[in-house]
Each structure stands twice: as structure tokens, then as C-alpha cells.
Amino acid sequence: MQTGIYLNAFICFLIFGFSLFAAVFIYRSNKNSHVDISYASFWFFTSFTWLFFSMSLLTFKLGYIDYSMVLNQYLVQTTVFLQGVGISYFSFFRLTKNKTIASWSVPIFIVLAIAGLYFNYQDGTVYLSKSTYYSMEYAISSTSFIIFQIMFSLVVITIGLDFLRNLYFWFR
Numbered sequence: 001m002q003t004g005i006y007l008n009a010f011i012c013f014l015i016f017g018f019s020l021f022a023a024v025f026i027y028r029s030n031k032n033s034h035v036d037i038s039y040a041s042f043w044f045f046t047s048f049t050w051l052f053f054s055m056s057l058l059t060f061k062l063g064y065i066d067y068s069m070v071l072n073q074y075l076v077q078t079t080v081f082l083q084g085v086g087i088s089y090f091s092f093f094r095l096t097k098n099k100t101i102a103s104w105s106v107p108i109f110i111v112l113a114i115a116g117l118y119f120n121y122q123d124g125t126v127y128l129s130k131s132t133y134y135s136m137e138y139a140i141s142s143t144s145f146i147i148f149q150i151m152f153s154l155v156v157i158t159i160g161l162d163f164l165r166n167l168y169f170w171f172r
Contacts, residue, residue, distance in 0.1 A: 002133060004132075004133040004134035004135075005057050005058075005060065005061040005133070005134060005135065005136075006058075006061060007134070008057055008134050008135050009054045009055075009057040009058050009061070010054075012050045012051075012053050012054035012057065013050070013051065013054045015047075015050040016047045016048070016050040016051040016054060017047075019043050019046045019047035019050060020043075020044065020047035020048075022043045022047075023040045023041070023042075023043035023044035023046075023047060024040075026039055026040040026043060027040035027044075034089060034093070034099070034102075035089065035090055035093050035094070035102075038086060038087065038088070038089035038090040038093075039086075039087070039090045041085075041086035041087075042083055042086035042087040042090065043086075044086065045079045045080075045082040045083040045085075045086050046079075046083050048075075048079045049076055049079040049080055049083065052071055052072075052075040052076045052079060053072075053076050055071055055075075056068045056071040056072050056075075056076060056136075057135065057136070059071060060131070060136050065128065068136070069126060069127070069128060069138060072126060072138045073120060073121070073125075073126040073138070074121070077117065077120045077126070077140065077144075078117060080148070081112075081113035081116050081117055081148065081151070082113065084109055084112070084113060084148070084151040084152065084155060085106065085109045085110055085113050087155055088102075088105040088106055088108075088109040088151075088154075088155065089102045089103065089105060089106050090102075091105075091154075091155045091158040091159050091162075092105040092158055094158065094159060094162040095158040095159075095161050095162045095165075109151060112147055112150065112151050113151070115147055116143075116144045116147035116148055116151075117144070119141040119143040119144040119147070120140055120141050120144040122141065125140065125141035125144070126138050126139065126140050126141070127139055
């Protein structure tokens with residue numbers, strides 16, 4: 001019996017549990033900090049991304065490929081974009097130390113997420129591109145992927161610049 005997808009689904013479920021624990025722990029440790037709430041929401045949405053992907057793997061393995069695709073198109077993709085919304089305040093505040101700029105990043109990321117999801121939710125834009133012994137991969141709308149890359153790049157750049165600034169002050 002081939003068990004690779006089952007193993008992958010189990011590992012994804014474990015990641016769900018640990019990341020949900022991290023989200024709850026971060027949230028409970030400082031409920032009054034917008035930065036910590038933003039970081040906790042990122043881990044919250046990350047946890048559900050892994051839960052839905054785990055469910056998608058299991059439905060795929062059980063032969064319900066259409067259900068697996070629907071899980072990916074509507075749940076996995078939604079939580080992936082929500083991760084970007086969740087981390088936006090955290091990343092921009094870390095870089096600028098300005099609550100106003102960080103606050104403005106959230107609605108901008110919400111608009112980007114809605115746009116990306118709009119293109120993903122269209123019929124035929126998400127389809128099975130390949131599957132292996134351990135997993136499957138769905139292709140998504142190219143427009144949606146570009147929007148995701150923009151969101152991801154902004155987060156990585158802001159966190160990277162914050163890291164470099166802190167490294168500079170540490171060496172100095």
C-alpha cells in the first residue's frame with residue numbers, strides 16, 4: 001500500500017497543530033499589542049492553510065480529486081492570501097516603527113488579497129498540474145500568482161530591511 005500522501009497529510013496536520021499553538025500562545029501573551037496580534041493572525045492563518053492542505057491531500061488520495069481541487073481553490077488559497085494580510089501590519093511596523101504606515105498596509109493587502117482571490121475563484125483557473133507518490137500540485141491563475149508574489153515580496157523586503165537595520169546597529 002502506498003502511504004506517502006498519508007504521511008504528508010499527517011505531517012501537514014502536525015504543522016497545523018504547532019502553528020495554531022504558536023498563534024494562541026502569541027495572542028495570549030500580549031493581547032494589547034497590534035504588532036503581536038498581527039503576528040498571531042499570520043500564524044493562525046498559516047495553521048489553517050496546513051489543515052486545509054492536509055484535508056486536500058486526504059481527499060485526493062481517497063479518489064475525490066474534484067473535492068481536493070475545491071479545497072485548494074477556495075480554502076487553501078484563501079488562507080494563503082490571508083497570511084499576507086495578517087503579517088502586513090507586523091512587517092511594516094517592524095520596518096517603519098510607525099503605526100499609521102503599518103495600519104495603511106492592512107487595507108492595501110486586503111485589496112490585493114481580494115483581487116488575487118477573485119482571479120483564483122474563476123472557473124478553470126485552478127487545476128491539477130501534477131501528482132506524485134507524496135503529494136499533488138495545483139496550478140493557479142497566473143494573475144493571482146503575480147499578486148501573491150507582490151504581497152510576498154513586500155513582506156520579505158520589509159522584514160529583510162528591518163533585519164539589516166538591526167544587524168547594522170548590533171555591529172555598531
